[in-house]
Amino acid sequence: YYYAQSSMHMFLDTRSVPEPLDSILLAAFEFDIHQVIKDCSIALNNWWFVGHLTDLLDHCKLLQSHNLHFGSNLREFLLLEYASGLFTHHSLWQLAVDYFDHCPEFGRVYLELQIERVPLDTERKALKVIRICEQRQMPEQVRSICKIMAKKALRNNRLGSALSWSIRAKDAAFATLISERYLQDYCAKGTFSDLDLIDNLGPAMLLSDRLTFLGKYREFHRLYGEKRFSEAAKLLLSLMTAKIAPRSFWMTLLTDALPLLEQKEVIFSADQTHELMFCLEELTSWKSVPNPDRPMQDEDIETTKIELLRLALARNLAMAIVKEGTVEV
Incomplete structure (x- = not known):
């Protein structure tokens, strides 16, 4: 340090300012x-x-x-x-x-x-961030990231991805919202998208009532497609009587019951038919409240459906009573 300082004085005049590197080296020589x-x-x-x-x-x-x-x-x-x-x-x-x-x-x-400030440009990057958080036991950050990705997927109308992220986030409210979207799409198109995801919800369907209904309703369609009519009828009835199904979806469920009521073999028992009749009357009372936003054409279609259902239920009840009476004899 002594010789370095002497050299500095020798080569610099009094008006010169040492370069930053010179000051760093002097401090290093001085330790x-x-x-x-x-x-x-x-x-x-x-x-x-x-x-x-x-x-x-x-x-x-x-x-x-x-x-x-x-x-x-x-x-x-x-x-x-x-x-x-x-x-x-x-x-x-x-x-x-x-x-x-x-x-x-x-x-x-x-x-x-x-x-939380890392821009989540892709799902791959989001999964990297989640893996880092999970390795360090940071559950709040994992949930936050999953919620962000679920909202982004929903904005892009990618319902399957949005549902997966909301389940991973354990966000019941958002899972309910996406389940509603699935049901709306089903009513509009008559089919479900992302069947693999819905078919494999497993215990995740218990996250919210609406998600439970979505999973069970899809199970009803699967049973019906496999011609397991008795199991499908029992499941359909339980969705209504257990109040899991939203009231606005009851007409769809009752309409789904029509093919089962029209089968040559009696599928619904007399007791089950009575329960379906009670559900229909409850739905009719609920729909009797005037709704100025509903088009007249929709009102006519609903009335026709209700009449067809009443006729099919009455016919099925008569057949069920005859069948059950014959079995008892």
Whole structure:
């Protein structure tokens, strides 16, 4: 340091200001570690050098006396600053996670704040972020990301993806909303989209009543397609009597019962037919409330459906009573 300073005086006049590198080298020759870090922080355009230098010095036990007053040591502070900068980069943000992992005091807090700011451009990137959060037991961040992806998928009318994300987020309200969309699409088109997803909901259908109904209603169609009419009839009736089905969907369910009522073999028992009749009358009372927004044509169609249902139910009841009476005799 003594010879370096003498050389500086020899080659610089009194009016010249030393270059930043000269000041850094002088502090290094003097073994003033703190001054080296300070000068480098001012002179260099990022935290890479000071962060890694400080980390090495800390591992050499040379920074023990340089603790900060606001809760973290100098090493962690500089690594946190460097990692925060990496998080703004489109491809280096994953590397920043490793730096946060090596900051025992505030690393997790910083990661929780920064991870929610990662732009979720694709589902693949979202899954990467979720995997990072799951590995570090960050359930709130996982739910938040899943909700964001569910809303994005719904805006793009990708119902299957939206439902998958909402189930993963355990968001009952959003799962209910998407289930309603599925049912609306079914009423408009007469078919379900994303059958593989709906068929394999499993325990996830218990997340909300509407999702349960969607899964069970799809199961009814599957049973009907397999000609397991008795099981399909029992399931259809339970959806109405257990009040799982939305009232606005009852007419669709009763209409689905018509082919079963028209079978040559009696599918619905007398008791089951009485329950269907009760549901029809309850629906009729509910629909009797005037609705000025409903077109007259729709009113006529509804009336025709109700009359057909009454006729089919009465015929089925008579056949069921005869059949059950014959069995008893």
